[in-house]
Amino acid sequence: MAKNYYDAADLRKFGEITEWNEELGNKFFDYYGKVFEEGALTAREKSLIALAVAHTEQCPYCIDAYTKDTLQRGVTKEEMMEAIHVGAAIKSGATLVHGVQMMNKVNKLDG
Amino acid sequence: MATKSLKKSGSELAQSNKQLEILSNGIFKNGELPTFKAKISETSQFPLIANKLEILQINVGYMCNQVCEHCHVDAGPDRKEIMTRDTMRQCLEVIKTSGAHTLDLTGGAPEMNPDFRWFVEEASKVGIKDFIVRSNLTIIRANKKYYDLPEFFKKHNVHVVSSMPHWTRGKTDKQRGEGVFDMSIKALKELNAVGYGMPDSDLRLDLVYNPSGAFLPGDQAAMEKDFKKALSEDFDIQFHNLFAITNLPIARFLDYLIASENYEDYMYALVEAYNPAAVANVMCTNTLSISWDGYLFDCDFNQMLELPVNSKSKHISEFNEELLEGRKIVISQHCYGCTAGAGSSCQGSVA
Numbered sequence: 001m002a003k004n005y006y007d008a009a010d011l012r013k014f015g016e017i018t019e020w021n022e023e024l025g026n027k028f029f030d031y032y033g034k035v036f037e038e039g040a041l042t043a044r045e046k047s048l049i050a051l052a053v054a055h056t057e058q059c060p061y062c063i064d065a066y067t068k069d070t071l072q073r074g075v076t077k078e079e080m081m082e083a084i085h086v087g088a089a090i091k092s093g094a095t096l097v098h099g100v101q102m103m104n105k106v107n108k109l110d111g
Numbered sequence: 112m113a114t115k116s117l118k119k120s121g122s123e124l125a126q127s128n129k130q131l132e133i134l135s136n137g138i139f140k141n142g143e144l145p146t147f148k149a150k151i152s153e154t155s156q157f158p159l160i161a162n163k164l165e166i167l168q169i170n171v172g173y174m175c176n177q178v179c180e181h182c183h184v185d186a187g188p189d190r191k192e193i194m195t196r197d198t199m200r201q202c203l204e205v206i207k208t209s210g211a212h213t214l215d216l217t218g219g220a221p222e223m224n225p226d227f228r229w230f231v232e233e234a235s236k237v238g239i240k241d242f243i244v245r246s247n248l249t250i251i252r253a254n255k256k257y258y259d260l261p262e263f264f265k266k267h268n269v270h271v272v273s274s275m276p277h278w279t280r281g282k283t284d285k286q287r288g289e290g291v292f293d294m295s296i297k298a299l300k301e302l303n304a305v306g307y308g309m310p311d312s313d314l315r316l317d318l319v320y321n322p323s324g325a326f327l328p329g330d331q332a333a334m335e336k337d338f339k340k341a342l343s344e345d346f347d348i349q350f351h352n353l354f355a356i357t358n359l360p361i362a363r364f365l366d367y368l369i370a371s372e373n374y375e376d377y378m379y380a381l382v383e384a385y386n387p388a389a390v391a392n393v394m395c396t397n398t399l400s401i402s403w404d405g406y407l408f409d410c411d412f413n414q415m416l417e418l419p420v421n422s423k424s425k426h427i428s429e430f431n432e433e434l435l436e437g438r439k440i441v442i443s444q445h446c447y448g449c450t451a452g453a454g455s456s457c458q459g460s461v462a
Contacts, residue, residue, distance in 0.1 A: 012379065043333060072322070073329040074337055076279055 011061045044073045051080060052087035113178045116187040117363060124366045125185060127417040133365065134444040138375055144382050147446045154387040159440035161409070164432055165397040168215040168411060168457065169194070169202055171227060172403045175219040176253045179274075179287045181321065181364040183415055186219045194403040196226045201405060201427045203233055209432055211399075212240040215457065217411065220250045222257060235267040243270045245319075245457075249291055251298040261298075261305045270315040271307055272354070272457075273299070276323050278341035286323040299348045308350040316349075319459075321356045325373035327380060327451055331355035331460045354459030357381075359412050359448035381447040389454025392461035395440045401427055409440045411457070416445065 018025030036046050047069045054062030070080055117125040124130060138144045151157045173190035175182075194202075206214055214234060221227055221244060235242060244264065251260045264271055275295060276286045283292040299316075302308060308316030318338065322328050335353035342348040358364045360377060368374040395409040399420075405427040408414040422438040424431040454461035 012383070038333070043330065044337070068326050071324065071326045074277065074320075074334055076277075076282065 006060050008064060011064060044075065047073055048075060048079065048083045052083040055084050056087040056091050113180065116178065116185045116189050117366060118185055119187070119189040122366065127415065130361055130365055131416060131443055134360065138378060139444055144378060147442050147444050150385055151390055156387065156390045159393065159396065159442060161436055161438045161440060162396045163436060164209060164211050164399055166213040166215055167206060167209060167211045167399055167401065168217060169401045170217050170403055170411060170414060171221045171224040171230065173219045174223045175247065176223065176250055177247055177288055177291065180367060181286060181358050183359055183362045183364060183412060184219060185362045190219065192403045193224050196229065198405045198427065199226055199230045202401060205427060205430045206234055206237050206239060213243065214239045215243040215245070217245040220247050222246065222250050222260060228263065231267050231269065241270055242268065243272050245272050248273045248295040248298040251301060252294045261301045261307065265305050265314055271302060272317045272319060275318040276321060278338050282323050296346050296348065300346070303349055310349060315351055317352045317354060318350050319354045319356055321358050325368055325371060325377045327384060328355035328357055331453060356459060357448045357451055357455035359445045361412055361445050362415055378444070381451045384451035385447065386450055386452060386454060386462055389450040389462040392454060393449050394456035394458070394461070399435065412445055413441055416443070
């Protein structure tokens with residue numbers, strides 16, 4: 001058993017999850033593949049969304065995978081960083097908008 | 112940014128046997144990854160056999176005005192290997208008699224060969240269907256003596272294929288050198304001005320995209336769309352098609368992969384993206400590469416690795432199309448570069 005929680009080489013083994021549940025694993029990968037196909041959004045746009053979400057989810061495997069994927073699609077560093085800021089803005093906005101809940105509660109209990 | 116070739120700087124990676132050793136050892140020797148031979152054997156595609164010759168690719172010399180970071184030729188201003196007029200004459204004889212429909216001149220910067228213009232003039236008289244010159248664009252602006260190249264290409268109905276790693280300055284200059292982007296844009300405008308690349312023009316102008324780092328090229332059609340949109344909107348530049356080409360792990364790109372500790376991951380990426388359908392259309396099955404000194408190879412990459420054709424006809428002076436057809440293609444692990452994803456060739460994707 002590795003001493004690290006994350007190992008970059010494990011990303012290559014992702015497909016092996018089907019070995020312990022073939023049906024669900026295959027359904028997941030079929031779905032995953034379909035999601036990233038060209039559609040109303042281009043595959044490039046989807047890749048940038050995935051990169052931003054990879055950061056908000058703080059998934060190191062996804063960050064590796066979608067940094068590479070966006071590079072392959074010709075995305076520039078500037079575009080990548082802007083996408084991450086979109087994720088960060090939503091993440092911080094989601095935290096701060098709960099401030100209203102806190103304020104409501106304070107006003108009720110101590111207003 | 113490098114200013115000297117690996118050869119000039121005395122790097123051991125300038126030696127083809129050293130490169131082949133790296134490609135055969137490590138992860139391929141310990142069984143972590145299958146060799147190319149083992150992989151194509153899985154789908155009964157070994158040995159790869161040459162079909163009818165369609166494309167003659169002639170490398171007229173390794174001299175170049177640029178020293179690109181990922182050059183598989185290890186080309187540069189310090190390379191002195193240049194095809195002589197005598198060898199060109201031998202090539203012309205072959206072009207006249209061969210069944211190939213495409214002639215593809217490459218380098219280095221082919222325009223730097225002092226007999227380049229003579230060769231183009233003579234070769235264009237033969238009436239070959241598609242006559243390609245691979246121009247790095249900046250050569251057109253490098254010196255006054257090259258300024259008329261767009262007109263010269265037009266006069267001889269040459270199909271111009273040019274490298275353009277990205278539609279932004281930063282990514283282009285990172286790979287090809289400071290100032291390359293601006294010069295390339297200027298050269299493209301000049302090619303457009305004489306009719307090259309315009310939507311209804313017969314003067315073909317195609318661009319070659321290869322990744323600026325240790326990753327594979329994206330989908331060719333999607334990249335072409337992005338290139339066209341950006342170059343048209345930003346610079347009012349037109350071109351016909353984009354060829355997306357994978358960087359093969361040889362010469363300066365191999366050096367870069369090793370120095371940046373990307374070699375193993377890159378080889379994994381190539382092997383994981385292996386596509387048997389691309390093997391069926393790989394360019395070595397319809398192409399012959401001729402070196403500056405007249406030797407025959409299955410492709411330009413094998414030329415750089417000094418892996419000659421497996422045939423009794425080894426030199427342009429003893430060219431025998433019948434003998435060459437049906438030959439077994441010489442392979443090593445660099446071949447994974449042509450079979451990853453949608454495949455890669457000098458004409459772009461193949462699958």
